[in-house]
Amino acid sequence: KGGKLLILPGDHIGPEVVTEALKVLDIIEEVTGAKFERDFDLCGGASLDKHKDSVTEAVLKKSVEVDAVFFGSAGGPEWGTVQPNPESGLLRIRQKMQIFANLRPCNFASKSLIHRSPIKPEIISGVDFTIIRENCGGAYFGTKIEEEDYGCDPWEYHRPEIERVARVAGALATQHDPPLPVWSVDKANVLANSRVWRRITHEVFEREFPKVEVMDQLADSLAMLLITKPTAFNGIIVTDNTFGDILSDESGGLTGSLGLLPSASLAGPPAAPGTRPSALGRNSAGGVLGLYEPVHGSAPDISGKGLANPVAQVLSLAMMLRYSFNMHHEAEVVEKAVERVLDSKADGGLEVRTGDLGGKAGTKEMSEAIQGEVRRL
Amino acid sequence: KGGKLLILPGDHIGPEVVTEALKVLDIIEEVTGAKFERDFDLCGGASLDKHKDSVTEAVLKKSVEVDAVFFGSAGGPEWGTVQPNPESGLLRIRQKMQIFANLRPCNFASKSLIHRSPIKPEIISGVDFTIIRENCGGAYFGTKIEEEDYGCDPWEYHRPEIERVARVAGALATQHDPPLPVWSVDKANVLANSRVWRRITHEVFEREFPKVEVMDQLADSLAMLLITKPTAFNGIIVTDNTFGDILSDESGGLTGSLGLLPSASLAGPPAAPGTRPSALGRNSAGGVLGLYEPVHGSAPDISGKGLANPVAQVLSLAMMLRYSFNMHHEAEVVEKAVERVLDSKADGGLEVRTGDLGGKAGTKEMSEAIQGEVRRL
Ligand SMILES: CC(C)[C@H](C(=O)O)[C@@H](O)C(=O)O
Ligand SMILES: CC(C)[C@H](C(=O)O)[C@@H](O)C(=O)O
Numbered sequence: 245k246g247g248k249l250l251i252l253p254g255d256h257i258g259p260e261v262v263t264e265a266l267k268v269l270d271i272i273e274e275v276t277g278a279k280f281e282r283d284f285d286l287c288g289g290a291s292l293d294k295h296k297d298s299v300t301e302a303v304l305k306k307s308v309e310v311d312a313v314f315f316g317s318a319g320g321p322e323w324g325t326v327q328p329n330p331e332s333g334l335l336r337i338r339q340k341m342q343i344f345a346n347l348r349p350c351n352f353a354s355k356s357l358i359h360r361s362p363i364k365p366e367i368i369s370g371v372d373f374t375i376i377r378e379n380c381g382g383a384y385f386g387t388k389i390e391e392e393d394y395g396c397d398p399w400e401y402h403r404p405e406i407e408r409v410a411r412v413a414g415a416l417a418t419q420h421d422p423p424l425p426v427w428s429v430d431k432a433n434v435l436a437n438s439r440v441w442r443r444i445t446h447e448v449f450e451r452e453f454p455k456v457e458v459m460d461q462l463a464d465s466l467a468m469l470l471i472t473k474p475t476a477f478n479g480i481i482v483t484d485n486t487f488g489d490i491l492s493d494e495s496g497g498l499t500g501s502l503g504l505l506p507s508a509s510l511a512g513p514p515a516a517p518g519t520r521p522s523a524l525g526r527n528s529a530g531g532v533l534g535l536y537e538p539v540h541g542s543a544p545d546i547s548g549k550g551l552a553n554p555v556a557q558v559l560s561l562a563m564m565l566r567y568s569f570n571m572h573h574e575a576e577v578v579e580k581a582v583e584r585v586l587d588s589k590a591d592g593g594l595e596v597r598t599g600d601l602g603g604k605a606g607t608k609e610m611s612e613a614i615q616g617e618v619r620r621l
Numbered sequence: 622k623g624g625k626l627l628i629l630p631g632d633h634i635g636p637e638v639v640t641e642a643l644k645v646l647d648i649i650e651e652v653t654g655a656k657f658e659r660d661f662d663l664c665g666g667a668s669l670d671k672h673k674d675s676v677t678e679a680v681l682k683k684s685v686e687v688d689a690v691f692f693g694s695a696g697g698p699e700w701g702t703v704q705p706n707p708e709s710g711l712l713r714i715r716q717k718m719q720i721f722a723n724l725r726p727c728n729f730a731s732k733s734l735i736h737r738s739p740i741k742p743e744i745i746s747g748v749d750f751t752i753i754r755e756n757c758g759g760a761y762f763g764t765k766i767e768e769e770d771y772g773c774d775p776w777e778y779h780r781p782e783i784e785r786v787a788r789v790a791g792a793l794a795t796q797h798d799p800p801l802p803v804w805s806v807d808k809a810n811v812l813a814n815s816r817v818w819r820r821i822t823h824e825v826f827e828r829e830f831p832k833v834e835v836m837d838q839l840a841d842s843l844a845m846l847l848i849t850k851p852t853a854f855n856g857i858i859v860t861d862n863t864f865g866d867i868l869s870d871e872s873g874g875l876t877g878s879l880g881l882l883p884s885a886s887l888a889g890p891p892a893a894p895g896t897r898p899s900a901l902g903r904n905s906a907g908g909v910l911g912l913y914e915p916v917h918g919s920a921p922d923i924s925g926k927g928l929a930n931p932v933a934q935v936l937s938l939a940m941m942l943r944y945s946f947n948m949h950h951e952a953e954v955v956e957k958a959v960e961r962v963l964d965s966k967a968d969g970g971l972e973v974r975t976g977d978l979g980g981k982a983g984t985k986e987m988s989e990a991i992q993g994e995v996r997r998l
Contacts, residue, residue: 396813400774468871490867494844
């Protein structure tokens, strides 16, 4: 068990939370005997400062030779938007690894968090969906034009790009019995690429996942409905890069706990527990090649102070264990440990919470509490 | 006072609410002596059914000869997304009229509505911003490619398109003393057209509105912040067509009362009370050429039943009086009348509310209550 990791802590709070999450991995190694080879390197602002580029060819090369990339965060106001900016490093890794399916779950890591949502509990309680964002195409990639008086980003999709991400949605939906419902989100009433997206998505589901219910949903109207009826979308939401970018950040706002949200970007459909993934994107650890990063960015305002919440990075580690290493049980142990720490007060224990959750704990303290629970589980 | 109107009631509930809003206009005519010439025509599904096109050349021609277009809604499941669909009629009118600035206010028409928001009152109370969405460019227009296996929409902006919408933001901001803050929303860390947008927007403000504070805000992060800290954006939000489409619908979800939200699409910067607009987009009524429509769509589920809330259409009428006819006082009277009806219960009166607001009133009843208040004011 185990495999090869490329670790890119990145900028600002990235290294702080990555360090803590890796301590959880140490414990997993200790307890299970699994071994994770760890190669640390630079990406984002850290790479710009040292190599004058947001990611080097060497790092890009390594990113496809490992079983998974564990990522912190890239960016900060000091680097600006002039190209190459820190974010371009992340985009180039996504492209190189062809991690075309970005998964972002929206649910509560612990019931005790429901009251922290900006949304009324009777509306948000029970929310549980995953957004699958197409992560290697659309307007964010392709040949851009940037002139003094004109800018253009072609928003385009080819059939294979749509098919493969639809298959990830189908694979995730059919890991449940009955299968989860799927919403395919587009703007087919206006965009040509959305009409192609919609048609091909339905073709894939009819042919390969006939038992899954797929519904079309316009992106603008979903932005509204996620606030007014969030639980109506419990299941899988699959959408293009741009809509996914915005809607998944919006979903982060729904739960109100940005410091808790993990994400996985996969190079192929994930395997169900007890099965092996298909050939697409399979790594040598028997899982899927993927990159794992928290949804929160580099948080320059609190960086260097030991205040960042490590939970999103730790939950990203859990997703890595599940999807890239087929360690479903260990993934659940980590998630359970986080839940227990977040519930500790409700259970009459000591409250260990970082500032973003209204507590006074630091990064280390929060992390140690999680490590303790992982050992106990 | 007054001028020429093209009235396009459109589909489903469109005609129902337009009819009621025009009764309010009748009263304005009666009381002020203003005269509004009214030409009724078809757009959307209604036009497809009769003319096999979502809008005819004749209607497009008229749309630029009048002083304002009063629009209901276009679309419905029976017409689908195959081109031309009902929505394409609206898009072609936007293009023809060059109504490049779509204004959507996000606030509470009455304090009594705050508790109806899905967001907790302590977070949403006091929210008051206007989104200005670029309405004639970006990915929703231009030369699209739609093939069996490929779709492309160029997401592009030229300097003049950015300058003119920035000027609308500047004009609205400087109608207040001190000027309202402006957030320019883009994705300059990824999109070339956003970088051009950001640079040119700052040029316009530095040169023409040096007193206005303009801040850059990434679109994805704004989607989250609008939920967690909505009042932090009280002021003006200006953004491109796609981001504006999604973020303005999201804002509709924030207040939780879609049936109340009006919009204005303008062909030039609006004039402050007591002044005349600049040459760009000026109509012969001394205001700005514009199209006014509720944010809610055609609501096929409740159409034909007399249940639709007429308030969004009535408030769109108020925006029309203000921007296209420089009738600021009358616009306020209509807004005040709506507020009084919505507050009626709080004031110890009879509650008159449509189903979307938890009441039992029909379209007519709600409309009559508003008409009554307009007469009294
Ligand atoms: C940092 C940036 C390039 C990135 C994106 O837009 O994809 C981020 O916003 C995200 O959502 O992962
Ligand atoms: C009907 C459709 C073309 C339109 C748009 O996307 O512009 C609508 O969603 C809107 O926001 O006015």
